[in-house]
Amino acid sequence: MNHDSYSDDYIRGILNSVRSFAIVGASANTVRPSYFVLKYLLDKGYTAIPVNPGKAGSEILGQKVYASLRDISGPVDVVDVFRNAQAALGITKEAIEIGAKVVWMQLGVRNDEAAGLAEEAGLKVVMNCCPKIEYARLSGEIGWAGVNSRAISSARPKLAPKGVQHRILRKT
Amino acid sequence: MSDEKIPSFNTLAIHAGAQPDPATGARATPIYQTTSYVFDDVDHAASLFALQAFGNIYTRIMNPTQGVLEERVAALDGGTAALAVASGHAAQQLVFHTLLEPGDKFIAGRQLYGGSINQFNHAFKKFDWEVVWADTTKPETFETALDDKVKAIFVESLANPGGIVVDIEAISKIAKKAGIPLIVDNTMATPYLWRPKESGADIIVYSLTKFLGGQGNSIGGMIVDCGTFDWMASGKYPTLSEACESYNGMKLAETFGNFAFAIACRVLGLRDLGPCISPFNAFLILNGIETLPLRMQRHCDNALAVAEWLEKQDQVSWVSYAGLTGDPCHELAKKYMPKGAGAVFTFGLKGGFEAGVKLVSNVKLFSHLANIGDTRSLIIHPASTTHSQLTPEQRTAAGAGDDVVRLSIGIEDASDIIADLEQAMAQAG
Ligand SMILES: Cc1ncc(COP(=O)(O)O)c(C=O)c1O
Numbered sequence: 052m053n054h055d056s057y058s059d060d061y062i063r064g065i066l067n068s069v070r071s072f073a074i075v076g077a078s079a080n081t082v083r084p085s086y087f088v089l090k091y092l093l094d095k096g097y098t099a100i101p102v103n104p105g106k107a108g109s110e111i112l113g114q115k116v117y118a119s120l121r122d123i124s125g126p127v128d129v130v131d132v133f134r135n136a137q138a139a140l141g142i143t144k145e146a147i148e149i150g151a152k153v154v155w156m157q158l159g160v161r162n163d164e165a166a167g168l169a170e171e172a173g174l175k176v177v178m179n180c181c182p183k184i185e186y187a188r189l190s191g192e193i194g195w196a197g198v199n200s201r202a203i204s205s206a207r208p209k210l211a212p213k214g215v216q217h218r219i220l221r222k223t
Numbered sequence: 224m225s226d227e228k229i230p231s232f233n234t235l236a237i238h239a240g241a242q243p244d245p246a247t248g249a250r251a252t253p254i255y256q257t258t259s260y261v262f263d264d265v266d267h268a269a270s271l272f273a274l275q276a277f278g279n280i281y282t283r284i285m286n287p288t289q290g291v292l293e294e295r296v297a298a299l300d301g302g303t304a305a306l307a308v309a310s311g312h313a314a315q316q317l318v319f320h321t322l323l324e325p326g327d328k329f330i331a332g333r334q335l336y337g338g339s340i341n342q343f344n345h346a347f348k349k350f351d352w353e354v355v356w357a358d359t360t361k362p363e364t365f366e367t368a369l370d371d372k373v374k375a376i377f378v379e380s381l382a383n384p385g386g387i388v389v390d391i392e393a394i395s396k397i398a399k400k401a402g403i404p405l406i407v408d409n410t411m412a413t414p415y416l417w418r419p420k421e422s423g424a425d426i427i428v429y430s431l432t433k434f435l436g437g438q439g440n441s442i443g444g445m446i447v448d449c450g451t452f453d454w455m456a457s458g459k460y461p462t463l464s465e466a467c468e469s470y471n472g473m474k475l476a477e478t479f480g481n482f483a484f485a486i487a488c489r490v491l492g493l494r495d496l497g498p499c500i501s502p503f504n505a506f507l508i509l510n511g512i513e514t515l516p517l518r519m520q521r522h523c524d525n526a527l528a529v530a531e532w533l534e535k536q537d538q539v540s541w542v543s544y545a546g547l548t549g550d551p552c553h554e555l556a557k558k559y560m561p562k563g564a565g566a567v568f569t570f571g572l573k574g575g576f577e578a579g580v581k582l583v584s585n586v587k588l589f590s591h592l593a594n595i596g597d598t599r600s601l602i603i604h605p606a607s608t609t610h611s612q613l614t615p616e617q618r619t620a621a622g623a624g625d626d627v628v629r630l631s632i633g634i635e636d637a638s639d640i641i642a643d644l645e646q647a648m649a650q651a652g
Binding site: 081082084086087090091094158159181184187191192193194195196197198199200201203204205206207208209210213214215216217218 | 229230234235238239240242243244245246248260262263264267270271273274275276277278279285287289290291293294297298302303304305306307470471472473474477478480482485486489
């Protein structure tokens with residue numbers, strides 16, 4: 052598949068069908084993008100598991116940090132790669148091994164070899180994208196920051212149960 | 224709607240950024256006339272202040288009506304994000320506040336709205352930012368003005384007041400080679416006639432006061448981030464690429480990627496300098512934009528008809544409108560703005576200063592005032608008004624000689640516009 056851009060339906064389909072993310076390269080530093088994403092995904096009701104060998108055994112945002120994907124006991128639907136493109140290959144192989152359904156590489160990260168392996172193994176692949184930005188874009192939250200969502204809709208946005216300043220994704 | 228096909232311009236002008244109000248179902252975008260917004264809980268409040276979540280805090284920094292306006296204009300220009308502010312001048316102020324450090328310079332095309340010339344020459348000096356002037360009709364003058372301290376280039380696409388069409392592609396090449404962003408003021412053309420991102424602009428600014436709002440009722444400005452400049456790779460713009468003290472060491476360009484410039488203008492410039500747009504103005508301008516394509520085409524068609532008529536009049540010595548065959552800018556106008564050359568132009572009266580004063584005194588349909596881009600036709604004689612403080616030599620150099628009259632053609636019937644000029648010129652002699 053073409054990885055230069057993704058349709059809204061493809062991204063929405065992934066975000067609507069998965070429950071758990073493993074954030075590989077999660078940082079405990081509260082101003083790092085990986086911390087933002089972990090926090091945002093937890094806030095949206097996903098399970099979000101930090102993976103970082105240097106921080107294994109500690110907690111970030113109340114979530115236990117694992118040294119590697121293989122150490123995680125529960126199911127992992129999405130492996131979110133907050134590492135560089137070279138590292139993405141090894142992480143993708145592990146993602147296939149542990150039975151993840153999606154490999155997601157962050158903004159600025161793209162590894163076509165890894166993507167090919169994952170797709171051969173039946174996983175979906177997203178590269179050079181951020182799940183937080185995509186969720187905020189497709190739910191309409193990102194418009195509050197003046198960001199172009201590149202989508203128009205005559206449907207009423209869906210408010211999240213937790214408050215008026217949170218929106219949730221529609222199913223279609 | 225999926226993104227397999229991005230909707231076209233007329234559709235975006237009506238729909239981009241707007242959805243029915245989630246609380247009430249209201250279909251028109253409501254005027255959220257409030258200063259502040261309750262937090263969902265304490266953790267949510269902390270997330271908002273730390274920029275970890277998208278949401279509303281305080282109307283000096285963001286407002287939901289304003290947010291719709293921003294997404295609308297970003298979509299029309301094909302940008303990644305936008306920021307609406309109190310005026311066109313505020314937009315320019317925030318752009319440079321985000322890009323420049325004290326001691327930095329930028330190059331600006333000399334053919335600019337007079338207010339921008341003042342802002343750059345005088346107000347910006349107090350920030351220790353230095354403007355270096357170049358000639359937009361000679362793109363190579365931008366190259367020779369470059370040096371290590373120059374951090375940006377600023378031009379108008381269609382320059383006010385002369386109606387000069389600027390070769391943005393040529394100037395963009397110079398900016399790209401120098402590794403600095405190109406800022407384009409697209410106020411006079413609007414994204415209906417010209418989308419400067421496609422010609423190589425990195426940042427677009429607007430006075431929304433003019434054609435975008437279009438009805439002469441609200442002042443506003445806009446900054447559009449084209450998402451084309453890599454701030455982290457450049458390293459010349461510490462506000463974007465270095466740890467930000469007032470956000471606990473966050474690097475904005477790293478966190479917000481290709482819309483970091485618009486975010487930086489909001490969460491630093493707008494937060495700290497404060498020129499926010501009122502929700503009511505945002506609402507009025509948003510309504511104006513829904514009819515931008517219709518109005519702009521009519522503005523251009525009327526302007527061409529008036530310019531062609533003026534060319535034939537005995538009292539008129541010259542007409543400077545890029546839509547006219549034979550105008551020095553006509554070829555560039557055909558290339559960059561094939562739908563029309565805008566609605567603001569100048570012409571010369573053989574009768575000089577006296578004839579200009581008489582003309583503006585005798586019009587009945589035209590309004591004699593210092594604005595452009597209204598549904599109504601507008602007229603001004605710069606030598607006796609906006610430029611009256613200058614010497615005759617300075618006026619001529621500024622394109623505001625004694626004989627010059629500037630028109631901003633409205634969307635009335637062209638025959639009535641022409642009839643008004645005809646009767647007023649007959650009296651002016
Ligand atoms: C081309 C251009 N840019 C900027 C401005 C300044 O905009 P504002 O009056 O909204 O501050 C104007 C106003 O006349 C203008 O014509």
